[in-house]
Amino acid sequence: MSGKRSIFEEVPAEGAQQPATAPGGIDRGRRGARRAIRAWLILLFALVVMMIAVGGLTRLTGSGLSITEWRPVSGALPPLSEADWQAEFEKYQAIDQFSIQNRWMELADFKVIYWWEWSHRQLGRLIGLVWALGFAGFLLARRIPPGWHLRLLIPGLLGAAQGAVGWWMVASGITAGQGAVAVASYRLATHLGLAFAILGVLAWYVFLLGRTERDLMQARRSRDGALFGIATGWLHFAFLQILLGAMVAGIDAGRSFADWPLMGGQIVPPNAWIIEPAWRNLFENAGLVQFIHRIIAYLLLAFGVFAFLRGRRSVHEAVRFAFSLAFAALFLQLVLGILTVVYGVPWQVAILHQLGAIAVFVLILRARFLANYPQVTSLREVRR
Template identity: 35%
Template sequence: MSAYSPHGSLLGRTPPSAQEMRNRKRISTWLFAICFMLIGMIALGGYTRLTGSGLSIMDWRPITGMIPPLSHAEWERQFELYKTIPQYKILHDGFGLSGFQQIFWAEWTHRFWGRLMGLVLLVPLVWFSITGALDRRLMLRLILFFVLGGLQGAIGWFMVASGFNPDSTAVAPVRLVLHLCCAFALYIAILWTALSVRTPRPAFIPATTAVVRIHRLVWTICCLVGITVIAGGFTAGTHAGFAYNTFPLMDGHLIPRGYARLHPFWLNWFQNIPAVQFDHRLLATGTALLIGLTIVLGLRTANLGKDVHDALMVLGWLVLLQYALGITTLLLVVPVWAGTVHQTCAALVLTAAIVTLHRLRGVGRP
């Protein structure tokens, strides 16, 4: 069986063999499945955060943690551990074992899903390597993804541990954002690899002035979406979404009072609730407007081709949905369902932006 590489013969002028085509389809389908699971992981992460479930499991057991409590005595032990932290005493005092089991299962599912993703990555990786379907470069990249996935689990525990402090009822916002950013970074890397395996030879797009402008705009969109996601992480971590539940004004003002009350000034971006929410609103609005402008200009640029035009339209519809979800989440004071869907849709917007950028990678490349 011939090894497949997204950087190998398929990028050259030699037509791929039938075996290479089969390898390409199998590997890319596998990687797309992992991307789908990552989106599910992001959704589960949002749900556990919004339901206050993240601190319900007090010990980190990377292997044996896959097994949930199997006896009443073990459930009682886990519950007694949970009773020792401030979150129980302040938020859930007296809610009983059945209430604890509800939040426990949410967090256990989140962690189990992460372990399952590791197996879904590792087992086919070993098989494709043994059968010679991967070249060395792609194999090393996928091994790196597996290591980074394990590191993401460790970062998750680093985040959870911050909620065990005597003066805390939730995880530290900075650690929450770190965990979220690492998840999105790993998702982008795997998605880009999957796209490159599926279509290793980019379609040539003439590098006209209009095309180059669209390419730069899409790059900017990808960066803005990422920054907006980070701002959303701080909005979630500081619980800023539970304040100023009106739109478009905040307590009757376009720019909320107290925006710059912390010193030094940059602390307002991460710790000051009025500033954190306003920044997220501003970034989301700016991103949506830039996507709208890019779509208008892109549809007028015939050289881009149908694939790029289609990707831009999907991006436009998704950002409209995401913007509406953001407003809905705010006005309803962050119900669990809306917050979870809003976080999940952020991953879909980022996906559409990355797909659009990937389809533009052939600009000026014959």
């Protein structure tokens, strides 16, 4: 005699074969090419990191204004003859940076800075090509998971905007008779800020695609909303400091005072408000800009201590480790910042400091992700 059945249970017809229950049904038909898309996004992430590093070296070598025209397509080809090189050099000789700062340059010297800027722009073209081919390929193959079409379109749109912002930045330094020898610092900050926004979007997508939809849905039930909010504030705070770092780099403020913890023997640097009107000091006074960058660094470290201690209280081991790792990276970044200033901004230390900013930003973002989607490995861990 058969056992009792629930009144809500469907009874199959006599002789009908019941389908076997397959685990992970929630992900069936929704995965798309998750692994392949994740690998593609990791490649884009690595290329953007390289782009930021090459951009930093381009700035440190003073190469950013060597190409005076924006030619997104035809500019992919470098000068192919001596006549072409001479024509490019003559265009550079017409701007203020050459006449004020680099009159000593010969054609051979110009070629060095030209190759840096050309490589930076070429890497941008490569990133755009990798995104376009990948997006088109997954779209045509119908392998994009549901809900991911717009998400995967966003990096491409941001990349196109970044190209326009890059030229807007460079154009601020291509002047004749106006005395500009570098790009506007606030435009440099916008350019770098958008690069970090693209990096953040890619990293978040990589984190999401590293887990199944089923796993993410289950993890959301254990999210720590307060810790997620703290990580969000920490991330925004770090982003502000990155923008201020770009302001420092834009006016070469890192070399204005090489002592630490004081500046020129004082807490507040001398002549901090010497420029008129006063608000211009916030953007153009090297001493004040470096001072603000230092103060925000100390405040960011203090907030990092708070986030670290709060993160240590999480019941999830992966969350605790993520917050500890982010804080360790932040502390190391502070040390690198001090060394950069004390040693007069050598390019080797300066580029490590810039890469350190990437590590801090991404690790805080990862801690934020895990606070929202904690990895529950066992019931014992949850109850601990």
